[in-house]
Amino acid sequence: MRKLCLASALALAAGGAVAQDVVRLGTEGGYPPYNFINDQGEVDGFEIELGNELCVRAQLTCEWVTNEWDSIIPNLASGNYDTILAGMSITPERDEVIDFTQDYIPPTxxxxxxxxxxxxxxxxxxxxxxxxxxxxxxxxxxxxxxxxxxxxxxxxxxxxxxxxxxxxxxxxxxxxxxxxxxxxxxxxxxxxLGGGIGMGVRESDQELKQTFDDAITAMKQDGSLNALLAKWFGEGAPSY
Missing domain, CATH: 3.40.190.10 (Periplasmic binding protein-like II)
Structure with a gap:
């Protein structure tokens, strides 16, 4: 989807959070149907449902954090949250700053x-x-x-x-x-445009990346990711 080139975040991305009890999932909260704030004032959307399911499968305790799009990568790098699920396309420019899981939405x-x-x-x-x-x-x-x-x-x-x-x-x-x-x-x-949408993580958090990669793979294999894509984007949505 969207592209953010932030060379200034390179130095920050070299550091990472240590293992912790709660994994914080960062999102924008302003990009339906990917992510948005619903009438109850709660984060909602495809990525929210996906992230919650991934955390259940990975046996992780997770909480959501909202952040404006323009600073979403620097605030991941500085430790304000541990992942990004915000309709973020996997691009070479971003991959110089942070790391990505495999895609959870094909190129659209x-x-x-x-x-x-x-x-x-x-x-x-x-x-x-x-x-x-x-x-x-x-x-x-x-x-x-x-x-x-x-x-x-x-x-x-x-x-x-x-x-x-x-x-x-x-x-x-x-x-x-x-x-x-x-x-x-x-x-x-x-x-x-783009190469699919993935979950952003700090370069140093390879164990966390692998944990979410395994959960995404499982959802692709059992068809539940395709079902979620069809629910939020329609029956004609790209699928795996």
């Missing part, structure tokens, strides 16, 4: 949306969430990039006329387009 496409399907997105002003794969792609496309702290703000920029289009994960945008009643529409074909 990104899409442009706007008020008209006839927009030339290569010559338009395009909104994207900052420090993401999508923002990097737009910056290299010839379009004028407008970066925002949240994906919601990119949609608002399109509706207000500040941006001609927004670019983001298709899974995130599809329900917004559907709920808009025809106001918003997809532009062009989906764009394949």
């Amino acid at each position: 496409p990104s899409s442009y949306i706007g008020l008209s399907a006839d927009i030339d997105v290569t010559a338009a002003t395009v909104a994207a969430q900052s420090t993401t794969l999508q923002a990097s792609f737009v910056a290299e496309s010839g379009a004028t990039l407008l970066e925002f702290a949240t994906q919601d703000e990119t949609i608002a920029a399109v509706r207000s006329g500040e941006a001609d289009a927004a670019f983001g994960d298709t899974d995130y945008l599809a329900p917004i387009v559907e709920a808009s009643g025809g106001e918003l529409t997809f532009i062009g074909e989906p764009v394949p």
